[in-house]
Amino acid sequence: MRVEPSEAHVAAHHHDAPTEEATAVEHVFDLRGVGVHYGDFTALQDVSMGLPRNQITALIGPSGCGKSTLLRCLNRMNDLVGSARVTGEVIYNGENIYDADIDPVEVRRRIGMVFQKPNPFPKSIYDNVAFGPRLNGQRKGLDDTVEQALRGAALWDEVKDKLGDSGLALSGGQQQRLCIARAIATEPDVILMDEPCSALDPIATLKIEDLMRELRESYTIVVVTHNMQQAARVSDRTAFFTVNIDDHVGMRTGALVEYDDTEKIFTQASDERTEAYITGRFG
Numbered sequence: 589m590r591v592e593p594s595e596a597h598v599a600a601h602h603h604d605a606p607t608e609e610a611t612a613v614e615h616v617f618d619l620r621g622v623g624v625h626y627g628d629f630t631a632l633q634d635v636s637m638g639l640p641r642n643q644i645t646a647l648i649g650p651s652g653c654g655k656s657t658l659l660r661c662l663n664r665m666n667d668l669v670g671s672a673r674v675t676g677e678v679i680y681n682g683e684n685i686y687d688a689d690i691d692p693v694e695v696r697r698r699i700g701m702v703f704q705k706p707n708p709f710p711k712s713i714y715d716n717v718a719f720g721p722r723l724n725g726q727r728k729g730l731d732d733t734v735e736q737a738l739r740g741a742a743l744w745d746e747v748k749d750k751l752g753d754s755g756l757a758l759s760g761g762q763q764q765r766l767c768i769a770r771a772i773a774t775e776p777d778v779i780l781m782d783e784p785c786s787a788l789d790p791i792a793t794l795k796i797e798d799l800m801r802e803l804r805e806s807y808t809i810v811v812v813t814h815n816m817q818q819a820a821r822v823s824d825r826t827a828f829f830t831v832n833i834d835d836h837v838g839m840r841t842g843a844l845v846e847y848d849d850t851e852k853i854f855t856q857a858s859d860e861r862t863e864a865y866i867t868g869r870f871g
């Protein structure tokens with residue numbers, strides 16, 4: 589990629605004087621009229637929103653409104669779905685990640701992903717975390733990299749004496765933290781999380797939420813969640829999506845209804861559809 593996000597990151601934190609421009613919120617992503625289509629089916633249309641750096645943005649809304657589809661758009665995971673096509677612009681650190689000269693592998697290195705079901709590789713804890721750095725050609729300092737990533741994912745103390753054990757032998761919550769460690773080991777800029785706690789019990793869930801708040805210091809996080817309390821507890825910004833149904837053709841297309849500070853969405857939503865959803869009257 590032409591713009592090196594880590595440089596953009598450093599630059600953003602070294603403004604000399606707080607001019608009006610410097611104090612404006614910096615967006616890691618600017619989505620401009622984004623639509624996603626699977627063949628002839630439009631799953632999501634006309635999404636425009638800016639995702640602020642070092643904040644947690646939650647994507648919420650009823651089943652099928654396109655939350656996961658949008659999340660996968662942000663690191664070109666939809667490329668792996670043959671029929672998927674993205675329209676509009678996904679601007680990441682000033683560049684459209686769908687431009688012809690952008691390498692999707694590099695995009696996915698900068699923008700990591702954590703999935704709903706913890707999915708460690710059937711390898712040791714150490715090898716799970718070292719996987720990405722090794723793939724990137726790192727040969728030296730792997731022990732340090734692994735330790736730092738496991739510390740960053742709040743898992744080090746629990747596994748430091750059994751790094752050679754299988755990742756699959758850990759509890760569900762530990763496996764999810766291992767997946768987070770694996771994601772941060774390659775030093776991404778952004779972490780995308782698709783319902784990261786839906787397979788976890790309440791205690792493991794709270795641990796992941798605490799971890800998300802810590803990770804926000806160093807990363808920008810975008811999380812899809814069905815859990816309203818979770819969105820309210822962890823996120824800074826919330827985007828509510830709905831499904832518009834076209835009865836003539838039976839098309840169900842997702843659309844962004846409202847995007848604002850989480851506190852505003854949960855206390856004084858501007859759109860009655862948002863309020864109905866978060867108060868549990870719909871969805």
Ligand SMILES: Nc1ncnc2c1ncn2[C@@H]1O[C@H](COP(=O)(O)OP(=O)(O)OP(=O)(O)O)[C@@H](O)[C@H]1O
Nearest residue numbers: 626631649650651652653654655656657658669840
């Ligand atoms: N690979 C695919 N091929 C075809 N259609 C798809 C594909 N993935 C998703 N869709 C469709 O796109 C729409 C949005 O799906 P998506 O999974 O993004 O919604 P969601 O809001 O994340 O839903 P949920 O909350 O149930 O996970 C749905 O109508 C779904 O059937």
